[in-house]
Amino acid sequence: MSISSVTEPPKTKRGETSRAAIFDAALALFLERGYEATTMRAIAERAGVSLGSSYHYFASKEHLVLEFYWHTHQLHVAAIAPLLAREHDLAARLRGVVRAVIVTCEPFHAFAGAIFGTVANPASPLNPFGREAKALRDEVIELYAGVVKGSDARLPADIATELPTLLWLYQMGILYFWIFDRSQGRLRTLDVIDQTTDLIVRLLGLANLPVLRGSRKRVLGLVRSIAAGA
């Protein structure tokens, strides 16, 4: 379904092993010590390779982060498959999918802030609007297209076209909120998800009201602007 890396995959079996060892070591160390405190030297040592070899597989420490994103994305996709097969109400699908994002990412909450930061940085080659992250971005947008298409909601064509991109942006907003959430069981984020998904579906239902026609056109134009900028 997806390539698990941005850079070229290894050509040999040995390379495959090394690459996986480096990523596994990085993930373990991020969990143990956090992102900043994990040095590339420590990653290499735990993976049983030299520092130089690490850079053969990952062009930078940030590239390990992008790989991490792919990793969580795949966990997420697997987690939501049953829901998407079973449920056809748009609000329920959306709520389930977005809740699954934060449930999937929960084990990584402690270092998610550092990671999100490096990726949100517009100067980073890995930022979500940039070239290197395009494959992942497209896949997430496609995921949301499936969430919408597989629902029984009947949406105007102009909205249906832009909605997946909008939902991708929305998901990033939720993740940003979640990073700051220190509440027990992350209940505040879950609450925000429930409220916002309801709100989104409700507003979609209202989009045909005459008073909102103008706003709707404007909102869609904006989303197109943002998508085009990316």
Added chain:
Amino acid sequence: MSISSVTEPPKTKRGETSRAAIFDAALALFLERGYEATTMRAIAERAGVSLGSSYHYFASKEHLVLEFYWHTHQLHVAAIAPLLAREHDLAARLRGVVRAVIVTCEPFHAFAGAIFGTVANPASPLNPFGREAKALRDEVIELYAGVVKGSDARLPADIATELPTLLWLYQMGILYFWIFDRSQGRLRTLDVIDQTTDLIVRLLGLANLPVLRGSRKRVLGLVRSIAAGA
């Protein structure tokens, strides 16, 4: 009106001079070479102080960025004073104020991406929701409170309370868009500002419609959540 720094201001006249020299050198070098390419050593050298001395005034390179934010904020405040004194239509005030943000920041566009990135990073002590940026955040929110209060718009109390915070968030969104905008004369950003400010004021006018009552409550609850999280 505001202290121009986060850290303690220098105690002596000599210190004042050094601090200003360091910031001026940093700003000049950021403009010449960008943020990443500007080294702390180069800043110190141009300022005529040692590397160690620079760290006496600015705890990190990022703290120079926060100072830079204060700098642009003050330029912005000065730029909008005439408009706020003259104009009382909410949409016009809002549009003018937000346009002024990006006009003020335009000279720094080339390195704004790198700077925004460091500050948006949730792990950074300087990120807009954090402790060290609180003074600046409060001042910007206060600025938007003035934009609303000085207008002739009559808003429900619950909305009037949360709107300034919402507008502060909105301004950050616009800045993020602007960073990516490569269009001639930054026309795309200006267009987005015109459209969104209109949209905001229009939705404020519709907030009392019965169909939107529920959504309004929800949106306000969300804004409160986000504000409380910060």
Added chain:
DNA sequence: GTCTATAACCGGATAGAC
């Protein structure tokens, strides 16, 4: 041509003397 390793570079940050 693919993988690995060692050594060095560079720049942000810190220690501690004056």
Added chain:
DNA sequence: GTCTATCCGGTTATAGAC
């Protein structure tokens, strides 16, 4: 408040091994 010397870690150069 200022300096010099040093640390530390991301990154790169480059040479040799499979």
